[in-house]
Amino acid sequence: MSTAGASASETSYQPVFTGETMAALETLFERYPTKQACMLPALWMVQEARGWISERAMAEVAEVIGVTPAYVKGVVTFYTMYHTHPVGRNVIQVCTTTPCSLCGAEAVLRTILQETGCEELGRTSTDGRFTVQEVECLGACGFATPILVNDDFIESVTPERVAGLLEGYK
Amino acid sequence: MGYPYPPDEKETVVLSQYFGDEGARSYQGWVKRGGYQALEAALAMEPGAVTDVVKASGLRGRGGAGFPTGLKWSFMPKDSGKDHYLVCNADESEPGTFKDREIMRWTPHGLIEGCAIAAYAIGAECCYVYIRGEFTEPLAIMAKAVAEAYANGVLGEKLLGTGPRLEMIIHRGAGAYICGEETGLMNSLEGRRGNPRIKPPFPAQAGVFGLPTTVNNVETLAAVPHIINRGADWYQGICLGNEKSTGTKLYSVCGHVQKPGNYELAMGTPLEELIFDMAGGMPPGRTLKAVIPGGSSVPIMDAEDVKGCLLDYEGVVERGSMLGSGGVIVMDDSTDMVYQIYRLTRFYAHESCAQCTQCREGTAWTVKILERILGGHGKESDLDLLLDLADNMTGTTICVLSDSCAAPVVSGIAKFRSEFDAYLSGARPPALAAH
Ligand SMILES: Cc1cc2nc3c(=O)[nH]c(=O)nc-3n(C[C@H](O)[C@H](O)[C@H](O)COP(=O)(O)O)c2cc1C
Ligand code: SF4
Ligand code: FES
Numbered sequence: 039m040s041t042a043g044a045s046a047s048e049t050s051y052q053p054v055f056t057g058e059t060m061a062a063l064e065t066l067f068e069r070y071p072t073k074q075a076c077m078l079p080a081l082w083m084v085q086e087a088r089g090w091i092s093e094r095a096m097a098e099v100a101e102v103i104g105v106t107p108a109y110v111k112g113v114v115t116f117y118t119m120y121h122t123h124p125v126g127r128n129v130i131q132v133c134t135t136t137p138c139s140l141c142g143a144e145a146v147l148r149t150i151l152q153e154t155g156c157e158e159l160g161r162t163s164t165d166g167r168f169t170v171q172e173v174e175c176l177g178a179c180g181f182a183t184p185i186l187v188n189d190d191f192i193e194s195v196t197p198e199r200v201a202g203l204l205e206g207y208k
Numbered sequence: 209m210g211y212p213y214p215p216d217e218k219e220t221v222v223l224s225q226y227f228g229d230e231g232a233r234s235y236q237g238w239v240k241r242g243g244y245q246a247l248e249a250a251l252a253m254e255p256g257a258v259t260d261v262v263k264a265s266g267l268r269g270r271g272g273a274g275f276p277t278g279l280k281w282s283f284m285p286k287d288s289g290k291d292h293y294l295v296c297n298a299d300e301s302e303p304g305t306f307k308d309r310e311i312m313r314w315t316p317h318g319l320i321e322g323c324a325i326a327a328y329a330i331g332a333e334c335c336y337v338y339i340r341g342e343f344t345e346p347l348a349i350m351a352k353a354v355a356e357a358y359a360n361g362v363l364g365e366k367l368l369g370t371g372p373r374l375e376m377i378i379h380r381g382a383g384a385y386i387c388g389e390e391t392g393l394m395n396s397l398e399g400r401r402g403n404p405r406i407k408p409p410f411p412a413q414a415g416v417f418g419l420p421t422t423v424n425n426v427e428t429l430a431a432v433p434h435i436i437n438r439g440a441d442w443y444q445g446i447c448l449g450n451e452k453s454t455g456t457k458l459y460s461v462c463g464h465v466q467k468p469g470n471y472e473l474a475m476g477t478p479l480e481e482l483i484f485d486m487a488g489g490m491p492p493g494r495t496l497k498a499v500i501p502g503g504s505s506v507p508i509m510d511a512e513d514v515k516g517c518l519l520d521y522e523g524v525v526e527r528g529s530m531l532g533s534g535g536v537i538v539m540d541d542s543t544d545m546v547y548q549i550y551r552l553t554r555f556y557a558h559e560s561c562a563q564c565t566q567c568r569e570g571t572a573w574t575v576k577i578l579e580r581i582l583g584g585h586g587k588e589s590d591l592d593l594l595l596d597l598a599d600n601m602t603g604t605t606i607c608v609l610s611d612s613c614a615a616p617v618v619s620g621i622a623k624f625r626s627e628f629d630a631y632l633s634g635a636r637p638p639a640l641a642a643h
Contacts, residue, residue: 140537
């Protein structure tokens, strides 16, 4: 129910699951015995379309999947890859778990925080270009330090390589 | 082979034969290399006979627990009238482990073939491949290979045009180590939080969607076509140590070695050969201090434990640790053991699903105490406190993540106590700013 006090973002929410996206989700429904099993795929679709998953989007997913919005929130917040806040145009995940730490991952992380201007973990740079996250093992420990920039998995990053790599992300 | 390095002559190359060979990735390329012959051979057998071959081969689960694969398959009910599921566990998130990733990147059809054979053996018409969300490249390669397999009549209504139906669905995870635990994975697949479930019921009775399910690791399933092609005796014969551990195993070697990568070895190969010969040993001038041989969840070995250790399930246990997933983390004498143990416990505290008190509280407190020690404010009693906590965290929870956090603490204090003492006495300056 919309009230006079509802925020602009709430009243102007454009649903994700229309047209082709809805059709894609419906195709997925056929591949699982329950609709709820499409929860993670549906959340990925939202994040691909919007960059992050807002409360309104969670409510929309709840409706198409057939669970409560609170349930969706519980699921979303369980997984580290779903963003529940707006993020920069490029999200960088840096592994610093033990095997990478042994090979100097903390220095890579520090350099990335400086070069992006983010300074702090989880903060978006003032130009909106980057958000940096420290993550646990990315499953590429022999190629320390791996980072994930959006969907690009980049291996063997050293502090020296950082500036050059960031060039490619506007 | 020692991907990304050329194969070492001490390797026994089976699963990794085509690592680095882009031609093996496509359906046509795979068929040219003898692909899908094993599936054809399996379909000519009774499902139970396929399971028997795998049983006789001695193949054990490569996901960490080492459970005999054929035996696991034989737990699936027969003629239950229910739908059965196969789940391929490609969540690979255990620190130190990066082998399943290479299997998916280079030989996606080999994995699909292994899944198809396993599904046939257990009577499953549907296989979900659960791949961790960060593996963007393996996800894309697997999705393409599955589409090719459908287009070429391997998957779908009739396996290879003659067998039963098999649907294969790639499912993307979203960042949670605990979804690698098989019951956490099943909850995640069902669209829930990835909390592990209490067993029993076991997956073979009531697994994903409450139906009979077998969960197997990528490397386990990828070994199956080779076993069908070359026979149980051949596989069982790949054994240098003892007959309970057979076949080849992929070891991911990382940390302080000159040639980190994946090496495929016959069971029973000495750990020292892997670290010093194949992986090139420590950087010049450095000596070995510690090894975590089976992914971060197993006890730490010191240099003495490594001497003469044979890499198979029993050999590593004899030296006080476990083979686990085969992620070998090597640490040289420059390593601050207290800091690295702390870093490991931070991993577990972050990844705890938080449903068991001992795990949720225990991992958090362990991190806090280690932070205090590293910050120069530790108390003499802290080590006993850590051990006491570890004791409470072991064998008391729904899954073994809690035990995994305790393992490096207990083994670390036992073997590297002087490094803890150096922080406690102030002989070593604080490594962390006080909190
Ligand atoms: C905390 C935890 C994490 C796990 N992570 C993985 C994983 O990432 N990949 C995997 O194959 N098995 C993992 N396992 C083991 C699985 O629960 C399960 O034993 C395995 O997938 C079975 O396959 P296998 O018999 O072929 O080894 C994990 C277990 C625990 C307790
Ligand atoms: S031991 Fe930890 S991770 Fe495992 S179920 Fe309990 S709280 Fe979750
Ligand atoms: S520890 Fe960094 S990728 Fe595994």
